[in-house]
Amino acid sequence: DQQVKQNSPSLSVQEGRISILNCDYTNSMFDYFLWYKKYPAEGPTFLISISSIKDKNEDGRFTVFLNKSAKHLSLHIVPSQPGDSAVYFCAAEGHNFNKFYFGSGTKLNVKP
């Protein structure tokens, strides 16, 4: 069963505009969430995280929002740049878990 879902396999955005990537989860025991970015032929690299005690975390152009009641998180990239074009994975982990659960990814294409 897929406990972390990314329902949009792809997203195309114009350079300079906002990119919004969404992620839903089903397990209420998850309390730590991360976004990873993956370029072709490379392993995923960590981008930004958020603990369940917060509802927002910002790092430069990247902001993650967490809505616990809706079991939903989103990643905002503002302004989007062509170098942001990659596959973005949402991941979740919980206190009693010893592993991350990943979504299926959203491929972001930022057009110049």
Add this chain to the structure above:
Amino acid sequence: DTGVSQDPRHKITKRGQNVTFRCDPISEHNRLYWYRQTLGQGPEFLTYFQNEAQLEKSRLLSDRFSAERPKGSFSTLEIQRTEQGDSAMYLCASSPRGRAGTGELFFGEGSRLTVL
């Protein structure tokens, strides 16, 4: 380079052959994970080690799969009698703390397996 390294990067084998992948984690990390990723999917958990102890294995890990981490340093993932369904990217990741949630996973570049 002090990141996670995996070897080989790409392995092509015939069905029925055995393959072994190696992962060298970041040296001070005590947790080591193996994930598998197929096309269009996110990484799926296979197993993890806390130092040399293998603490959890996924149901995805059939009897043909075995992983070791002798002395709590590098790890190997062996697949015996490979099947075409084993074709995937095998990702290794390490984490510095007892609970991965206190930090992120650091991934290697992966070992791509193609079974003909």
